[in-house]
Amino acid sequence: MKIVGTQTSPFVRKVRVFAIEKNINVDYVVDRPSSPGSRVAEFNPLGKIPVLVLDDGEVVFDSVVIVDYLEGVKPEPQLIPTEFRGRIAVRRWEALADGIVDAVVNISHQYGPMNDAEKHAAWIPNQEAKIERGLSLIERTIAGREWLHGAGFTLADIAAGYALAYVDYALPRFERRRRFPGLSAYSERLMTRPSFRTTVPSAS
CATH class of the missing domain: 3.40.30.10 (Glutaredoxin)
Structure with missing residues (x-):
């Protein structure tokens, strides 16, 4: 493959x-x-x-x-729960992370209603608000916890990890680390995993 x-x-x-x-x-x-x-x-x-x-x-x-x-x-190690509610909870985190990333892409690539000045003026703040709400939910949920869902590492943590990293990479002016200090330890914990360390994008 x-x-x-x-x-x-x-x-x-x-x-x-x-x-x-x-x-x-x-x-x-x-x-x-x-x-x-x-x-x-x-x-x-x-x-x-x-x-x-x-x-x-x-x-x-x-x-x-x-x-x-x-x-x-390869069902093991299990990263997506088989139990219905657990699976939905983890996939919800994936959907949130993908939405955060989409908002970052919309800003960094300057997508939006370019032919309508009034709508365009509100476009970036609207995208930033999506990012802020998404990161706030992750920060509130991870407080006092090691992982986002259950007692172990799952797709939920993979999702949060790539979203946090992409905000830092593609939108540094958002100052994610300063605005969401409660995510620092979680980010560092994720970066100790070889899967995250070996997939860090280059500057090019």
């Missing part, structure tokens, strides 16, 4: 961290969809990353589906 994507994509990082935590041997192929000669669109007609290419040539996308696939391939 191989994961196709870029170092800086938080969604690619999600599936790479997940695979490492699962001890699943997956090759990593760097391919930026916007680069000439990119093969991403051959694997995913939407031209989006990450893509998981299986040994038989079958492809799996996007990140939410990929982590489901990897969990099914």
Whole structure:
């Protein structure tokens, strides 16, 4: 199997961290969809990353589906609970993290209603508010706890980890560390894991 994507994509990082935590041997192929000669669109007609290419040539996308696939391939260690309420709780954290990342991308790539000055003026504050509310929920929940869900490390922590790191990486002016000091110990705890240390994006 191989994961196709870029170092800086938080969604690619999600599936790479997940695979490492699962001890699943997956090759990593760097391919930026916007680069000439990119093969991403051959694997995913939407031209989006990450893509998981299986040994038989079958492809799996996007990140939410990929982590489901990897969990099914190797159920242990369990990162997504099988019990219904627990599974929904963990997937909710994943949805929150993905939403935080989407808001960061909207700001850093200057997406929004560019042809409407009034709407555009409110666009960035609205995106920043999403980030702030999301980080506030993580900070409140992790207070006094080691992990976000239950007694062990799960996809919820992977999700929070890549979201926190991406805010720092792509939106340093947000000053996440200063504004949310309650997340510092949690971030440091996540970074002691080899899965997070080995997937830190380069500056390029």
